[in-house]
Amino acid sequence: MDAMPKSFGTTAEETLDPVNWADIQALSHRVIDDAVDYLRDVRDRPVWREMPAEVRDFFATPLPRSPAPLAAVYGEVSRTVMSYPMGNIHPRFWSWYMGSSNFTGALGDFLAAIQGSNLGGGNHAAGLMDSQVVDWCKEMLGFPASASGTLVSGGSMANIIGLTVARNAKAGIDVREEGVAAIDKPLRFYGSDQLHSCHRKAMEALGLGNRALRRIPTDGGLRIDIAALRAAIAEDRAAGFRPACVIGTAGTVNTGAIDDLQALAKLAHEEDLWFHVDGCIGALIAISPENAHRVKGIEWADSIALDPHKWLHAPFEVGCALVRDASAHRKTFAVTPEYLESTPRGLASGQWLHDYGLQTSRGFRALKVWMALREHGIEKFGRLIDQNIAQGHYLSALIEAEPMLELTAPTNINIVCFRYRPIGMADGELKALNTEIMLRLQEEGIAAISDTTVHGQHCLRVAINNHRTRREDLDMLVEQTLRLGVLLEPSPQVGV
Numbered sequence: 314m315d316a317m318p319k320s321f322g323t324t325a326e327e328t329l330d331p332v333n334w335a336d337i338q339a340l341s342h343r344v345i346d347d348a349v350d351y352l353r354d355v356r357d358r359p360v361w362r363e364m365p366a367e368v369r370d371f372f373a374t375p376l377p378r379s380p381a382p383l384a385a386v387y388g389e390v391s392r393t394v395m396s397y398p399m400g401n402i403h404p405r406f407w408s409w410y411m412g413s414s415n416f417t418g419a420l421g422d423f424l425a426a427i428q429g430s431n432l433g434g435g436n437h438a439a440g441l442m443d444s445q446v447v448d449w450c451k452e453m454l455g456f457p458a459s460a461s462g463t464l465v466s467g468g469s470m471a472n473i474i475g476l477t478v479a480r481n482a483k484a485g486i487d488v489r490e491e492g493v494a495a496i497d498k499p500l501r502f503y504g505s506d507q508l509h510s511c512h513r514k515a516m517e518a519l520g521l522g523n524r525a526l527r528r529i530p531t532d533g534g535l536r537i538d539i540a541a542l543r544a545a546i547a548e549d550r551a552a553g554f555r556p557a558c559v560i561g562t563a564g565t566v567n568t569g570a571i572d573d574l575q576a577l578a579k580l581a582h583e584e585d586l587w588f589h590v591d592g593c594i595g596a597l598i599a600i601s602p603e604n605a606h607r608v609k610g611i612e613w614a615d616s617i618a619l620d621p622h623k624w625l626h627a628p629f630e631v632g633c634a635l636v637r638d639a640s641a642h643r644k645t646f647a648v649t650p651e652y653l654e655s656t657p658r659g660l661a662s663g664q665w666l667h668d669y670g671l672q673t674s675r676g677f678r679a680l681k682v683w684m685a686l687r688e689h690g691i692e693k694f695g696r697l698i699d700q701n702i703a704q705g706h707y708l709s710a711l712i713e714a715e716p717m718l719e720l721t722a723p724t725n726i727n728i729v730c731f732r733y734r735p736i737g738m739a740d741g742e743l744k745a746l747n748t749e750i751m752l753r754l755q756e757e758g759i760a761a762i763s764d765t766t767v768h769g770q771h772c773l774r775v776a777i778n779n780h781r782t783r784r785e786d787l788d789m790l791v792e793q794t795l796r797l798g799v800l801l802e803p804s805p806q807v808g809v
């Protein structure tokens with residue numbers, strides 16, 4: 314036997330594993346104990362607070378070259394990151410639109426990282442669980458078992474998946490091989506003027522361009538105007554375009570409006586268009602006992618984007634794309650390089666999950682969703698959705714009862730648009746006053762709400778996608794808004 318080269322074997326190899334497992338066990342117990350306390354006491358902390366300069370400066374520390382004990386590293390994280398969160402796990406966080414996470418999901422993320430599997434594919438248990446969670450998503454929405462799907466980073470990616478399959482299915486050529494420039498008639502996609510901004514990014518990334526996405530006007534309820542849509546499609550056909558896809562929204566980000574999905578499905582069928590539903594907010598209403606009727610027709614879609622990190626409260630990130638025609642889905646993304654070929658047995662004999670999207674390596678997102686669904690059961694999640702919708706209507710009633718407050722859009726589900734409106738104040742001043750109320754609510758740590766503009770009118774916006782919110786929190790929001798309104802209102806001019 315040859316002698317080992319001199320450079321080998323003289324010192325012990327290095328590893329990232331702990332030197333002393335008992336120490337790491339003790340520290341880990343402390344981390345978990347702190348995490349449980351952190352979540353238990355979330356209500357007692359401010360929703361949000363501005364970071365002091367020393368915390369900001371901490372994030373400018375240079376690249377570490379030498380080691381530090383893990384306990385010290387944890388201390389730094391605790392003092393900075395853990396102390397200045399965005400606030401979306403707080404019961405009075407209602408900004409933009411996101412979920413409020415849950416402890417079981419956090420354990421799932423931890424275990425997923427410990428187990429460490431790559432969900433790009435292969436024959437292992439995590440891969441089967443990933444497919445099972447996709448199957449559960451289909452079942453929750455009444456989608457056929459033969460459909461395909463994939464877990465992705467969130468709703469934006471899920472929409473990109475759906476719209477990419479739509480483009481390829483309707484292009485009339487092999488877009489993968491020839492590219493969009495070879496499409497004979499420019500494709501046209503349609504959605505309402507309330508469409509989420511991710512669709513614009515999708516159209517740009519797909520090479521179709523923003524202008525290929527026609528925004529159709531909405532009615533008084535902020536739903537897509539079906540007659541206007543029909544007219545736009547006819548106009549485009551006459552002008553030499555190829556109408557390809559209609560995007561229905563189940564829960565718009567501004568006001569929670571739900572397009573008439575049954576009418577859209579029918580129209581898409583008649584016009585031979587792909588029917589995609591952006592259900593990032595509302596698709597999961599399908600599991601709620603009292604409100605499921607609102608999303609009737611979603612099961613007729615060709616593709617759906619939904620967002621378990623919203624109304625299933627999974628820790629970020631996890632979205633899901635579902636596609637009715639599994640083969641159209643696979644044909645859009647599958648590429649099998651020689652180093653990823655399947656074998657009849659062994660590790661490479663499983664499904665290649667990366668064939669259904671853009672990523673190759675994929676995280677084990679399924680576990681956090683699976684564990685929370687298994688623990689609580691789907692009925693509880695359905696009730697929590699009903700609870701948030703009831704809270705949206707409760708808040709609307711409080712607002713309607715206050716002479717200084719007004720609703721600025723109809724409340725459909727769990728999103729409430731309103732403003733503080735002293736008598737005789739002009740629109741421009743109202744925007745400044747309401748913006749200031751919103752900022753003070755945030756800065757005083759009382760509540761996090763956001764603002765928007767609906768049909769040209771600025772308003773405050775409360776999106777209650779939160780399993781920790783109680784009615785008393787909404788009572789407090791109204792009280793504090795009125796307090797700040799009176800405080801900030803410019804005092805009336807005294808005559809001379």
Ligand SMILES: *Cc1c(COP(=O)(O)O)cnc(C)c1O
Pocket residue numbers: 410466467468469470472509511562564565566591592593594620632
């Ligand atoms: C949140 C949302 C998205 C984007 O989803 P992400 O998970 O944030 O990527 C898309 N559409 C609608 C209607 C949304 O509410």
